[in-house]
Amino acid sequence: MPTTWRSTNSEYLVDSNVLVYLVHISSVFHLEATLAVERLESEGVRLVFTAQNIIEFWSVCTRPVGSGGLGYSVAMSEMQVTALQQRFQLVSDPPLLH
Numbered sequence: 001m002p003t004t005w006r007s008t009n010s011e012y013l014v015d016s017n018v019l020v021y022l023v024h025i026s027s028v029f030h031l032e033a034t035l036a037v038e039r040l041e042s043e044g045v046r047l048v049f050t051a052q053n054i055i056e057f058w059s060v061c062t063r064p065v066g067s068g069g070l071g072y073s074v075a076m077s078e079m080q081v082t083a084l085q086q087r088f089q090l091v092s093d094p095p096l097l098h
Contacts, residue, residue: 010044010045010046011045011046011047011048012040012045012046012047012048013048013049013050013053013091014037014047014048014049014053014088015053016052016053016056016057016060017029018033018036018037019049019053019057019084020057020060020061020070021033021034022034022037022084023061023070023080023083024070046089047087047088047089048088048089048090048091049084049088049089049090049091050090050091050092050093051090051092052093054081054084057080057081057084058077058081061076061077061080062074062077
């Protein structure tokens with residue numbers, strides 16, 4: 001069950017673009033995103049994501065390359081989402097977000 005997201009000095013919400021750059025190894029931002037996430041993890045920072053991050057990530061993964069996506073199959077996209085769920089904590093949006 002997701003916990004409600006709240007910002008602390010040791011907890012950060014990972015942007016959807018960072019999630020994409022982590023899996024898109026040919027992106028010019030892949031290394032930078034990877035090193036940033038690894039640094040935060042090594043410092044004991046808790047990295048979290050929300051359902052909205054996964055929706056945006058999925059959209060980029062499954063969109064054709066010619067339309068700005070990664071062109072991944074549904075199976076490959078599912079594998080990538082599972083890997084992200086194992087690495088980062090899923091949290092709910094705060095109730096008063098909207």
